[in-house]
Amino acid sequence: MSSFHSRKAPKWLKHFITNANNSLTGKYNLYRGKKLNFLKVILILETSVLPTILPWVIFCGMYGFIVTILCKRFDFFNGFTNKNGVLTNAIFAFNIGFSLLLVFRTNTANERFWEGRKLWGSLVNATRNLAQGIYVIVKEKSHKDKVKKEATIRLLVAFAVAMKLHLRAEPLDEQLASLISEMQYLKLKETHHPPLQISLWIRDYLQYQHEHNSLDIYQLTALHNLVNELVDILGGCERILKTPMPLIYSIVLKQLLLIFCLVLPLEIVGDLGWWTGIVTAFITFILLSIEEIGSEIEEPFGHDPSDLPLDVICNTIQRNLEELISLAPSSNEFDWRA
Amino acid sequence: MSSFHSRKAPKWLKHFITNANNSLTGKYNLYRGKKLNFLKVILILETSVLPTILPWVIFCGMYGFIVTILCKRFDFFNGFTNKNGVLTNAIFAFNIGFSLLLVFRTNTANERFWEGRKLWGSLVNATRNLAQGIYVIVKEKSHKDKVKKEATIRLLVAFAVAMKLHLRAEPLDEQLASLISEMQYLKLKETHHPPLQISLWIRDYLQYQHEHNSLDIYQLTALHNLVNELVDILGGCERILKTPMPLIYSIVLKQLLLIFCLVLPLEIVGDLGWWTGIVTAFITFILLSIEEIGSEIEEPFGHDPSDLPLDVICNTIQRNLEELISLAPSSNEFDWRA
Amino acid sequence: MSSFHSRKAPKWLKHFITNANNSLTGKYNLYRGKKLNFLKVILILETSVLPTILPWVIFCGMYGFIVTILCKRFDFFNGFTNKNGVLTNAIFAFNIGFSLLLVFRTNTANERFWEGRKLWGSLVNATRNLAQGIYVIVKEKSHKDKVKKEATIRLLVAFAVAMKLHLRAEPLDEQLASLISEMQYLKLKETHHPPLQISLWIRDYLQYQHEHNSLDIYQLTALHNLVNELVDILGGCERILKTPMPLIYSIVLKQLLLIFCLVLPLEIVGDLGWWTGIVTAFITFILLSIEEIGSEIEEPFGHDPSDLPLDVICNTIQRNLEELISLAPSSNEFDWRA
Amino acid sequence: MSSFHSRKAPKWLKHFITNANNSLTGKYNLYRGKKLNFLKVILILETSVLPTILPWVIFCGMYGFIVTILCKRFDFFNGFTNKNGVLTNAIFAFNIGFSLLLVFRTNTANERFWEGRKLWGSLVNATRNLAQGIYVIVKEKSHKDKVKKEATIRLLVAFAVAMKLHLRAEPLDEQLASLISEMQYLKLKETHHPPLQISLWIRDYLQYQHEHNSLDIYQLTALHNLVNELVDILGGCERILKTPMPLIYSIVLKQLLLIFCLVLPLEIVGDLGWWTGIVTAFITFILLSIEEIGSEIEEPFGHDPSDLPLDVICNTIQRNLEELISLAPSSNEFDWRA
Amino acid sequence: MSSFHSRKAPKWLKHFITNANNSLTGKYNLYRGKKLNFLKVILILETSVLPTILPWVIFCGMYGFIVTILCKRFDFFNGFTNKNGVLTNAIFAFNIGFSLLLVFRTNTANERFWEGRKLWGSLVNATRNLAQGIYVIVKEKSHKDKVKKEATIRLLVAFAVAMKLHLRAEPLDEQLASLISEMQYLKLKETHHPPLQISLWIRDYLQYQHEHNSLDIYQLTALHNLVNELVDILGGCERILKTPMPLIYSIVLKQLLLIFCLVLPLEIVGDLGWWTGIVTAFITFILLSIEEIGSEIEEPFGHDPSDLPLDVICNTIQRNLEELISLAPSSNEFDWRA
Incomplete structure (x- = not known):
């Protein structure tokens, strides 16, 4: 950076470069959570x-x-080149098909990227809603109930992490292990589809609470619908992953690109x-x-620098839910403004 | 492949070809579940x-x-050709209409393809949600209840398979027969619309469980809504099939293409x-x-190599649901992390 | 056709023409339910x-x-023509506005066509779901209940037919008369908006069944929501009909077209x-x-050969629902696969 | 018109002009409910x-x-003009930006127009569903109940009219006054947001009926959801009104247009x-x-001839709901086809 | 303005300028709630x-x-310039990629802007629905209940304001402080995600009312769903903020722009x-x-003159809800038109 801002550059140029610099690095920081130099961002993306x-x-x-x-x-x-505009007309017709396909590919790729992002955004929303719902609605009759409740809220984080690993075809990792019990971890290792298994556990917990009178049948169904949403999001991401353009x-x-060149x-x-x-x-x-x-x-779930920052999103979910768990438990006794 | 990587090719070229090769074959493998050579993929698609x-x-x-x-x-x-640019202007106006229609056709075709894919993706989600719902919610009072439950979960797979066959105008096949009872198979042979019939059986099972107090009225309605979704997906696919551009x-x-050429x-x-x-x-x-x-x-339900891999999707549904059935039954006794 | 496949045409040409022929006639058959010769299809559409x-x-x-x-x-x-490219530049600017509007018109027209098709597709889904719901859920206490149930399922077909006639501004026809009672037919003749009246009758039936304890309040509401969907579809089609581009x-x-020419x-x-x-x-x-x-x-509800095949869709609905009615009534006694 | 169809014009020309004439005037009639001459339609739109x-x-x-x-x-x-194609290249680059923005503006404007139309179409559907729901579901114990019911159904029309006036920033008018009681009219005059006030009255009525056992809690919530839809539609129209491109x-x-010219x-x-x-x-x-x-x-709620025919839509709503009110009250005693 | 309308300008020009002036300033006034001179609007936007x-x-x-x-x-x-059209062909191919990307960027930016606007529009709707719901549905048994109710309705405004500040990464401000109790303000200062915290308080209030028999379980769930919507809107805005093109x-x-120039x-x-x-x-x-x-x-949540007028929207929400609170409390005793 310092070499870039040489002493001889006029002031507005300096200001301008700082501006452009901040804009790109700022966006990159928001996106991937890392603060990087202007040129490094370009380099990382280009590489x-x-x-x-x-x-x-x-x-x-x-x-x-x-x-x-x-x-x-x-x-x-x-014979080819001494006539001005020999191929021009033919090339023009060729360009129609060619540029059409290039536009088409760019739009399709971006739609897939953005659809993937929307699904992960919905995942953030669904986990927040589910966690707040479980936290506020399920009655705690004993300390054990509270422990189970917190474990289930952590299962939501585990769902997001397991989904990330599943989409990347990676094995279970330590972050996931830290969110579930050992027995659950061993069970997950055996199944072919860990996130589906986790969603089943969440449903199980809800149904169990209902059967022990801690959860009304009506609210149980509302929470089941939010779990349905989790499964829908999972299926949507698999669809993007498995069906290329x-x-x-x-x-x-x-x-066509080759022939053109x-x-x-x-x-x-x-x-x-x-x-x-x-x-x-x-x-x-x-x-x-x-x-x-x-x-x-168009394949937004990988590790490329332009791919979706799934790690950052998973950490956001974890941070949000941990903050929820750490809140004072008896929020019902809040003093309402009078 | 081996003849392609000749000894004399420079290293980066080798690496590059491997790369490109993997990318295409990898995508094809994800898409259709078959591992094929780079050139074979191109050949299959082009043919x-x-x-x-x-x-x-x-x-x-x-x-x-x-x-x-x-x-x-x-x-x-x-008289036509000795004047430079004789038809150029007329051709230009012609090209407007022509390229417009070509873009239009490509976009429409892709939208239909992707809508079909979305519907089949929703089918995967809906069957997962229904199966998990039936599995967790419906009470098992006897062994016979468990058998009925598993049969119904297999009916969900049968729905997907029957829908595939219906869209392809093919007769009932062995995969379908293996998923339903003989009596059901005979009945399906008689009806004009097998998937609709299967959805009716699923509703029947749910209503029956409700009447025998194994399923709450509230949760029954939620599960009925998921069956509604199955029927909506079926209707959506029929719409794509029956209404061409x-x-x-x-x-x-x-x-226009003919005239242009x-x-x-x-x-x-x-x-x-x-x-x-x-x-x-x-x-x-x-x-x-x-x-x-x-x-x-634009007709994505056939057997062409570019069509949707309906067989792969049906098998995914079957594998997911079979794994669900094979799970330890008493998941409620799970030890919750403390 | 026979004159087309003359004896002297090479084999691949024959095969090729048969192929192209089948493709178009096949699509037309699927779309409008009529098998027609290749050339006749083109003629009908062009006329x-x-x-x-x-x-x-x-x-x-x-x-x-x-x-x-x-x-x-x-x-x-x-003065105009002896200078090469006199108007070229002006024409070019003109073409921008012109081709832009032509693209715009084509896309808008197609979106309206496809939205109309989607609404009619949803109608097929909604009637199927409603019919299956009424069939499975509403309890039959006497033979009279069964008769009422079947009449209501036929009312769903009548809704589709009345909607078709309403969109085409045509009077009530025989198909409609065969689906409803005479008293209902007379009443429909008096009202300005037959489909709305029919939807009210369906609601009436549901409410009546609820009041006579044949339909749970919860499932009543779920079925009312499906009737809401029918009314939404009706309103959507009226919107397309009444609001041109x-x-x-x-x-x-x-x-612009005139000036250009x-x-x-x-x-x-x-x-x-x-x-x-x-x-x-x-x-x-x-x-x-x-x-x-x-x-x-852009006006897809008429009788033009490119319009939506509303008659075919109405007949599909009728066939599906008649098959449902004709099913063995006691499906609950089905033998579940063990 | 008569001067247009002069005696000397050939027959096909006459037929053709009549055809074109009908098409445009027919569309205009459907859209705004006024029958106008071919040329007058063009004039009105152009003016x-x-x-x-x-x-x-x-x-x-x-x-x-x-x-x-x-x-x-x-x-x-x-210096500028004696060189053939002097500015051509520069102009070409300029045209890119220019035509891009023109396309963009046209598409955006049309999307806003169509989104506004969709919202008003949903309003028609929501009022129909709400009115039918209130009509069929709410129990009438006395004549006073019936009067209240009809007043509430008229409130739905009042909502549409008040929304139209609110979007046009116009004061309350006579049509609105004829739909509500005097006391309500005076109250509306005081509030800043009449349609919101009306939606609150509708909710009030529903809650009141529930508290007096004329409306089940379950169906109450379903009707509240339809009122939510009314408020969503209102907010959607305000969004279009208040946020220009x-x-x-x-x-x-x-x-750019100025510079180009x-x-x-x-x-x-x-x-x-x-x-x-x-x-x-x-x-x-x-x-x-x-x-x-x-x-x-892009601002479709005004009085321009190309704007949405809000008056026509409001009148349609009123006609539909008045027909509903005027129906024979005891529709439950209908003779069901046997 | 006065200097602009000089005495010598012809009348139509004056009228025309006034017209154009009003159109732009009118739109700007609607959008940001400030009345500004024609030229000032342009200046502000251009700067x-x-x-x-x-x-x-x-x-x-x-x-x-x-x-x-x-x-x-x-x-x-x-060597470069003395040949007419030397680079023309190459430039043409170059322009394809270039204009394609420019169109792409403009469309993407506008979609993000409009999606952000839609989310804030939904926020207006959701707060209105929630406030009307709480106001009408929750029973008031004592004066304390009424105070709590009003505090909760103000929490909805606080949610919108906190969301605005969160999206702009700004600290809590006075408007927010005036809407919540001091204790809540202190608590908000500690949390990392104020809007999520507020949504939890709203849920808490609802659950509390349910447990004290002021809110039916069924309507509780419906109101919870509206809070879910608030959280979804929050997540949607975060997604737009954090994921650039x-x-x-x-x-x-x-x-490409640089190279072109x-x-x-x-x-x-x-x-x-x-x-x-x-x-x-x-x-x-x-x-x-x-x-x-x-x-x-494409980043519509900032303070730029083209960004969304979040302050105006927040004030609209506050004004609407304050008007609701100030209404006569016993609206149930309204005289229904007879």
């Missing part, structure tokens, strides 16, 4: 894209260079000469990076 | 499109070739000469394949 | 559009021809000569037919 | 737009004329000569009218 | 954008000027000569301001 597209960019650049040599030295492609579209899109140098070599390679590489870079970002965004 | 469009591509390519011969040998079309749009779109060679033959046929075939290929993919995606 | 646009197409074609004559014989418009948009769009020949006559008339007529045809299809699709 | 944009059109046309004079007589702008967008859009003559004067003024005025007219229509549609 | 983009505009303008000097004096860039998109978009002068310097700098600055201004507005709109 998830660059390694995949760089080989193609270099390849197309070199191909453009070879085309130039063949054209300049050996008079190749003359129709694969045939992404195959056709990649084919191969035809481009033939078309511009006559005008641009030795610049052909650089311009080709540059345009390849832009188109491929748009395609690649879409490809990354 | 559903190619047979339909190849005749047209060959036809347009040959037509382009004939146009070139007529033009070069017999000086045909000179307005047919008149697809007819007009195909007319017939006019194109006249326009480019002056500049491209003998390349005309190849370029025409190529552009025909791109536009038709976009149109054809849309046409395939 | 709803052609009569309206043909006069304009002929008019613009003749106008283009006259422009050519004036230009060639009397050297008119020379803002009329000012369609007026402006038609103005009048300016076009002036622009292309210099290049195309005697072809001007044909090209003008052709482009007019394309643009007008896109506009006209939109205009037809 | 809401023309007065605002005409000054600008005249201004731009005269500006174009002055530019032509300066160019032709004094050789101004030569981000104002900064419409400012930027108007700036000022730059255009400079660009085309070289080619078009004395036509410049007319062409400029014409293009200004098209772009401004699209912008202006959007600006009018 | 939030200008400071950020002006440096870039100046920079690009000067860069364009330097390019012109280098080109004119030192014959730089000749995928950052990688905005980085790529800014990169750097390449542009090279392309147009040959034609435009000394105008290059001004044109470059102008186009930079347009594109950057569209990008910047999007960037501002």
Whole structure:
């Protein structure tokens, strides 16, 4: 940062850079909970894209260079390039299909990303509502009831964590272990679908409380509906994970991208000469990076820097529910403002 | 695969191809549950499109070739082609209508595909919620009650399978037979709408349990609402199946595509000469394949490789519910973390 | 058909045509329940559009021809056409507004069509759920109760039929008369809003059953909610029927279309000569037919071949509910799989 | 009309004009409930737009004329116009931003219009459901109960009318006064938010009936939920009214429109000569009218001819509910079809 | 204003300006509740954008000027610019990606803005429904009950205010303090999530009333559902706040904007000569301001002039609920119209 704000830069430029800097780092901080330098944010985000597209960019650049040599030295492609606008019309029709698919892929990817985010947002809401409901509604007749209640509220956190691990196809981890009893942990290890098992335990607790007269049948059903919501959210995330954009579209899109980048140098070599390679590489870079970002965004549950910050969301849920548990228990005796 | 990773390929290229390979095969594996080679995936997907469009591509390519011969040998079309940009303006106006319809068709097709997927995702959620609800809520007074309960949970799987077969207009199959009693199977064979019949049986079971005091009236209604959801999902899928995109749009779109491909060679033959046929075939290929993919995606319940993996989803439902049934029955005696 | 598959056509062409043929006729069969020849389907669909646009197409074609004559014989418009790209820039700006409105109109029309279809799909679901609910839940104490129950289930079909007639502003017909009692038919003839009256009768029946202890208060409310859904669907369809796309948009769009078709020949006559008339007529045809299809699709409740197949949907509802009524009454004694 | 259908016009033209005429007037009749002549409909719709944009059109046309004079007589702008395609590239980039914003504005405006329509459609549904519910469910023990019931059903109409007046910032009118008692009218005059007050009265009535054992607690809650819906609809309309499209967008859009219309003559004067003024005025007219229509549609609750026909909708609600009230009271004694 | 309406301006111009003036100031007044002059509104809105983009505009303008000097004096860039349309094709492909991303960003930003507005609109509805529900349903047995009731209704306002402060990361303020008791204020200061705490108090009050027989179990659950809605709205706003548009998109978009503005002068310097700098600055201004507005709109909870008027909405809620509290208490004794 310090090297960036050199002494000679005019004041408004400094102010401007600080501004832009804060905006991006601020957003990144809100999003992933980490404070990072302006350039580091860009670097982190780009690194998830660059390694995949760089080989193609270099390849197309070199191909453009070879085309130039063949054209300049050996008079190749003359039939193609000496007529102004030879391919222009054909290319135009081609561009229709091409840009259409690129728009389509970007929109689809973003919709999937945002739908995933909405589902995790609903998870935050549903766990809050369930925890407040259990906390306020279920009657505590003994200390044991209170312990069970707190364990169930922690099961809600465990549901979120187990869902995160399930979506990432990762094994149970320590955070999860700290939220459930050992016996539950062992049982979870055996099942194929841990979050579903946890939701069953929560239902079990509710039904048990009802049978022991700590929970009215009417409110039991309302709480069951909130558990239904948890299962719906889980199913929604699995749907996004397991159903990619129709694969045939992404195959056709990649084919068109490749063809476009191969035809481009033939078309511009006559005008641009030795610049052909650089311009080709540059345009390849832009188109491929748009395609690649879409490809990354559309699977939002992974560990990529652009993916959803599932760890941050799980921690938010845990913090909220722990605060709820730590509240003074007898809130009913509150003094109401008179 | 091995022949693809030849010894002479540079390391980054190897790594890159592995990467791309895994990405596509990984997605395909998640989607359809089969592990296939990179190229096989592409082949499988393309084969559903190619047979339909190849005749047209060959036809347009040959037509382009004939146009070139007529033009070069017999000086045909000179009035048309010797003026630069003759049709350009008219073509431009034409392209507006044309590309508009192509975008429209692609978006509509994808929305139908995704709506179908959402409905099947809701089916997974609804069956999970219903099964967990029946499992936890309905009281078991005797062993016979337990048997009935398990049979009903299997009826939920049967509903999904019967719905799949109904959407594909296929007869009842063995998977379905294994999920229901023989008497039920015979009855289903007689009815015109098996899934509706199954939903009626589920309602019957619930009402019966209520009348025998194993199910509270309040919770009965909540479970009835989940059965309503099943029927809504069924109706939603039938709606997608039975109502195509307005047919008149697809007819007009195909007319325009044909006209475009017939006019194109006249326009480019002056500049491209003998390349005309190849370029025409190529552009025909791109536009038709976009149109054809849309046409395939918009009916997502069939057996095409791009269609929804209904078999995989049905199996997921069955696996989830079987795991639920196989759980230790007395989960109420769970030791709650203290 | 037979003349189409001439003996000399190559095999793949035959196969291809059969394929395309089946696809369109298959979709049409699913949609409207009639099996028709490939060409007849196209003809039926086109005939709803052609009569309206043909006069304009002929008019613009003749106008283009006259422009050519004036230009060639009397050297008119020379100030306009002898400069290459005279109007190009202005036309381009014009095209922005124009194509924007055409896209807008097509999308709006399709959304209205699909929303109408969704509402009718929900009607199918709601009647199924209501019928199954009434069938399973309402207790039958005497044979008279059973008769009333069946009459009420037929009232659900009558609701759908009355709604169809109401949306089409048609008088009560025989199908409706066969579903209700004579006294009800006479009463319906007097009211201004038959479907609303029918929904009131259904509510009445439910309330009556509740008051005679055949229906629990809780389940009564659940069934009332399904009747609420019927009324919501009715209101939704009336909304689509009574609120067209803002009329000012369609007026402006038609103005622009007219102006475009009048300016076009002036622009292309210099290049195309005697072809001007044909090209003008052709482009007019394309643009007008896109506009006209939109205009037809956006009112989906009529009798046009592209409108929603309301008769087919009503018959589906009737068939489903009749099958439900004809089922063995004592389904509770079913043998549960052991 | 009669002058339009002159005797010399060919038959198909007559038929065609009648057709087009009916279509537009028919739609307008459905929409606003008034039968008007073809040309009058166009005039009425245009008059809401023309007065605002005409000054600008005249201004731009005269500006174009002055530019032509300066160019032709004094050789101004030569540096600008004698190079073919001077500004073309720059203009192209400019058009991206410009057309993007115009599309954006049109779509946003239409979404707001349609969302407003949906809310008023839901109002129709909610009042129908509430009225039918109150009519069927609330028990009548005395004649006074019946009077109260009818007054409450009229309160629903009053809610719709009060909401219309509230959205238009108009004082209470006679239609409203005829629907409520004098005491209520005086009370409404005092409150700042009449519709909210009315919804409170409806709740009051329901709660009162419950406390006097004419309404079950369960059905009371279901009816309260329908009143919640009324309040949601009210809030939704207020949201549309009070939150315009981000104002900064419409400012930027108007700036760009102005700049475009000022730059255009400079660009085309070289080619078009004395036509410049007319062409400029014409293009200004098209772009401004699209912008202006959007600006009018996006506030759909006013008195403009393109706004929602709130009066018609309120009258529909009143007619429906009055018909309900006038029905034979003892519908329970209906003879059920046997 | 007065200086604007100079005496010499023609009457229609005056009328026109007044009209435009009223439209913008009227909308602004409705939106933010402040009456401001036409120009001041524009100034206020622009000032939030200008400071950020002006440096870039100046920079690009000067860069364009330097390019012109280098080109004119030192014959730089000749290889680039002396060929007509050198980069045109490449630029065109580039524009696809570029305009696509700009459209995408604008739409996404507006969707976020409008989703935020919808959530705050739902907050208004939910607080109204909750307040009316509590007011009508909860029985008052003593004066203390009435005081508690009013305090709870004020808690609803406190929830909205606390949510506003939470979204803006601001400390508790005086408005909030005036709505809750001192003890509650102290408690809120300690918690990390004030709105969640307030929602818990509201639930507590409801449960307490139920336990003291002032609130039926059935209606308790209905009111709990409305509190669930409050928590859902809170979670929805947090989701919008914490999840920006995928950052990688905005980085790529800014990169492309920069590159575009750097390449542009090279392309147009040959034609435009000394105008290059001004044109470059102008186009930079347009594109950057569209990008910047999007960037501002997409975080709608701040203090920017284009952000949502959260203060106005909170005050509306407070005014509505205070009016409800101030109503005559015994509304049940209302005289029903006879």
